[in-house]
Amino acid sequence: MLSLFAQADHSPKVLASIHPLGLIASSVVDAEQLDVLLQPGVTPHDFSLKPSDIDRLQEADVIFWSGARIEPYLSGFARRWPDKHWIDISAFASEASIKDPHYWLSPPSVVAAQKALAEVLGADSTDFADQVAQAVAYSDRVLAPLKERGFFVFHRAYDHWVTEFGLNQVGAFTITPEQKPGMRTIQLMREQLRAGQVACIFREPEYSPALVVKVVGDLPVKQGELDPLGGSISLSRDGYPYFLRDMADRAVHCLSE
Ligand SMILES: [Zn+2]
Structure with missing residues (x-):
């Protein structure tokens, strides 16, 4: 599969916004290419970005996040930097009637969002889908x-x-x-x-x-x-x-x- 980054002079850097999205991204991203914005144990509720966080966002080619409802601190940047690949797990919601914005606890949404991430990186997503199905x-x-x-x-x-x-x-x-x-x-x-x-x-x-x-x-x-x-x-x-x-x-x- 041809990655969108095949022509690039560096391996794409992926930033996952919160720890559980980092867990998902790790299935297809090597540790050196992956940054996680919020430390493990830091919740997105009430979070606000420091200038150093904005630098980390800017360095990323792909940003894997969970949408404006639970991460409002990222939505302005998603509009400001449309050239980056923004993969929003809330866009893969499988059950519209569930309003809870913690989409990383929906296995079907996670599998679909991880597939989109894998496609951007030219990686295979089937192994992850199998492992989630088993879990x-x-x-x-x-x-x-x-x-x-x-x-x-x-x-x-x-x-x-x-x-x-x-x-x-x-x-x-x-x-x-x-x-x-x-x-x-x-x-x-x-x-x-x-x-x-x-x-x-x-x-x-x-x-x-x-x-x-x-x-x-x-x-x-x-x-x-x-x-x-x-x-x-x-x-x-x-x-x-x-x-x-x-x-x-x-x-x-x-x-x-
Ligand atoms: Zn919460």
């Missing part, structure tokens, strides 16, 4: 007995993943992490906990558990941790399929009786 099949198998078990997530980051595997997400502590829930939400969540609708609460490593403690109080419920950014997973060829398997394992661990 999805694995997740389906281990989660199948737990689909009725209710859970709370920390913020509304998981709708694509929850829909993909048909899971029973009962609620979220916040819609986006910058907004604290109101008293009515907290009361409703406590009622759901008391009624036994919730088998597990998933905290997130990026956020303080104070809010979870406030809602849960002394009610007995299992707690686990999910990280929508996969911050503990290092960049490698199979980092993204590993991320999917790890999420399924964490969910099984907390949802099982």
Whole structure:
């Protein structure tokens, strides 16, 4: 396959905006050619660019990002520098009814966006698609007995993943992490906990558990941790399929009786 960069005098530099997109890009980009704008564990919510970040953006030939809704700090540059290859994973949304902008947790969107990235680079995407299909099949198998078990997530980051595997997400502590829930939400969540609708609460490593403690109080419920950014997973060829398997394992661990 002929790369768009076949004539170029240097190998194309790819910049992935956030860590999970770095995990995806690593399937077809060597470590020396790949930069990730936000450090692992830094969320795009509330992020703003420093001048040195803008230099890194400018150096990139290909920018792999997740769209204006969750990364508004990049949308102006996408308009200003149309000569770069901007690959926006939100443009590959497979389920229009899901408004959650965390598209990297939608395996079909990820496979389609990675294919577009591979095409720009003249690389083969089939191996990645196979690995993701295997990770999805694995997740389906281990989660199948737990689909009725209710859970709370920390913020509304998981709708694509929850829909993909048909899971029973009962609620979220916040819609986006910058907004604290109101008293009515907290009361409703406590009622759901008391009624036994919730088998597990998933905290997130990026956020303080104070809010979870406030809602849960002394009610007995299992707690686990999910990280929508996969911050503990290092960049490698199979980092993204590993991320999917790890999420399924964490969910099984907390949802099982
Ligand atoms: Zn988020």
